[in-house]
Amino acid sequence: MLPLTLDRADPRPLGLQLADQVRRLVVAGTLAPGDRLPSTRRLAADLGVARSVAEQAWDQLRAEGWIEGRQGSGTWVTGGAGPAAAAVPRRPAPTTATPLVHLDAGTPWIDGRHAAAWRRAWRELSSATPPRGYDDPRGLPELRVLLAERLGRTRGLAVDPEDVVVTAGTTAGLRHLLAVLPRDPVAIEDPGYRAAVLTVAETGRAVLDLPALEPVTDLTAACAAYVTPAHQHPLGRVMPAEHRLTLLATARRDGAVVVEDDYDSEFRYDVAPVPALASLEPDLVAYLGTASKSVSPSLRLGWLVAPPHLRPALDEHRRITHDAPAWPVQRAYRALLRDGYVDAVVRSARRTYAERAPRVVAALSPYAELAGPVAGMYSTWLLPHDRALRARQDAEDAGFRVTLLADHCRSADLSGLVVGFGGPTDEQLDAGLAVLARSLAG
Numbered sequence: 466m467l468p469l470t471l472d473r474a475d476p477r478p479l480g481l482q483l484a485d486q487v488r489r490l491v492v493a494g495t496l497a498p499g500d501r502l503p504s505t506r507r508l509a510a511d512l513g514v515a516r517s518v519a520e521q522a523w524d525q526l527r528a529e530g531w532i533e534g535r536q537g538s539g540t541w542v543t544g545g546a547g548p549a550a551a552a553v554p555r556r557p558a559p560t561t562a563t564p565l566v567h568l569d570a571g572t573p574w575i576d577g578r579h580a581a582a583w584r585r586a587w588r589e590l591s592s593a594t595p596p597r598g599y600d601d602p603r604g605l606p607e608l609r610v611l612l613a614e615r616l617g618r619t620r621g622l623a624v625d626p627e628d629v630v631v632t633a634g635t636t637a638g639l640r641h642l643l644a645v646l647p648r649d650p651v652a653i654e655d656p657g658y659r660a661a662v663l664t665v666a667e668t669g670r671a672v673l674d675l676p677a678l679e680p681v682t683d684l685t686a687a688c689a690a691y692v693t694p695a696h697q698h699p700l701g702r703v704m705p706a707e708h709r710l711t712l713l714a715t716a717r718r719d720g721a722v723v724v725e726d727d728y729d730s731e732f733r734y735d736v737a738p739v740p741a742l743a744s745l746e747p748d749l750v751a752y753l754g755t756a757s758k759s760v761s762p763s764l765r766l767g768w769l770v771a772p773p774h775l776r777p778a779l780d781e782h783r784r785i786t787h788d789a790p791a792w793p794v795q796r797a798y799r800a801l802l803r804d805g806y807v808d809a810v811v812r813s814a815r816r817t818y819a820e821r822a823p824r825v826v827a828a829l830s831p832y833a834e835l836a837g838p839v840a841g842m843y844s845t846w847l848l849p850h851d852r853a854l855r856a857r858q859d860a861e862d863a864g865f866r867v868t869l870l871a872d873h874c875r876s877a878d879l880s881g882l883v884v885g886f887g888g889p890t891d892e893q894l895d896a897g898l899a900v901l902a903r904s905l906a907g
């Protein structure tokens with residue numbers, strides 16, 4: 466019997482409800498071409514409705530071309546050879562294969578207190594009601610106060626809460642900036658952050674390649690330079706002090722804005738976090754921060770501190786577009802910040818990464834060259850492209866996903882692997898590293 470139910474409270478005629486449900490069964494693959502359908506008499510009896518209801522459904526579906534056949538010869542789903550073709554293959558059942566374990570650069574380790582902290586945050590939220598209108602276009606004021614305080618304390622940024630704009634993550638912040646910057650090309654590190662490249666290209670701007678490890682000495686053609694000074698993505702290097710000064714001097718001379726993507730700078734475990742570039746020249750630097758690396762990328766929450774000359778246009782853009790993260794997310798993050806959870810999770814993640822990073826280095830350094838100091842939750846390894854490809858395939862065959870360095874390159878001629886160690890469990894990490902080491906040793 467077909468899984469059909471009729472809802473007498475539904476204002477649509479029963480025949481049309483029935484037709485709708487059968488249509489959905491065909492679209493979902495539950496009914497395949499050639500499948501035989503019951504006669505209108507049987508169908509009406511099964512469903513306890515008048516036969517005219519079943520006839521209306523079959524007439525409708527026949528008129529739309531979903532079913533064929535006539536009184537006496539039976540009715541079947543269009544596309545097969547008729548009732549005899551009952552063995553037409555069905556859409557394959559969804560597989561239950563184990564998903565790949567991602568050893569990626571983007572998934573953070575999560576503290577065991579996570580669930581309790583979230584429960585508290587949601588409980589608090591459950592007794593609050595959303596603001597009635599469009600609230601402050603920059604985001605929840607109480608959250609901006611806490612973000613400004615934390616940026617001062619952890620990143621050396623002296624910011625007023627009024628200057629912080631809450632975003633739905635790094636690329637959302639970049640999109641806001643692109644909306645108010647001149648429509649000139651944007652220079653991005655190469656290799657560099659692919660999401661930034663795509664976000665810039667989607668605005669119709671050209672992307673200029675900034676060799677990631679070299680000083681930036683020319684931005685005459687660009688309205689902005691997108692950089693990851695605290696932890697070059699994906700090569701891992703900290704931008705040397707003299708390169709920072711050169712970049713700022715170049716941006717000032719050429720009238721460009723420096724966009725600082727400060728994605729995982731808190732996760733230094735050898736030295737204290739390197740202060741943000743924006744703390745040196747706030748007038749030149751647009752600072753992008755994110756909750757993705759400390760709390761969760763699925764939250765879609767970040768913050769932007771723009772240079773003063775862009776702020777009025779940015780506020781106006783947000784006022785018109787209302788393009789802010791959802792209020793419950795902002796409220797919940799405010800509770801997490803206020804209760805010290807974000808500080809606690811950063812501290813414990815730092816300890817975990819400090820313990821895991823040497824394990825990754827011990828496993829892979831006999832076979833590959835480390836591209837930069839290990840910080841954050843991933844390390845990048847230089848290898849000939851064919852060996853990197855083979856290792857990636859061997860890892861995938863064994864259930865692990867790693868990224869090719871070449872996928873982050875545009876004109877840079879670099880190859881190797883980017884190996885993340887935040888997301889997996891300890892056992893998964895060790896197993897993944899063993900697979901990679903075996904492949905690279907072979």
Ligand SMILES: Cc1ncc(COP(=O)(O)O)c(C=O)c1O
Pocket residue numbers: 570571633634635636637658693698726728754755756757762766767
């Ligand atoms: C270089 C870089 N910046 C930023 C992010 C975070 O982006 P978002 O805040 O949009 O989650 C990532 C995540 O992997 C990243 O690799």
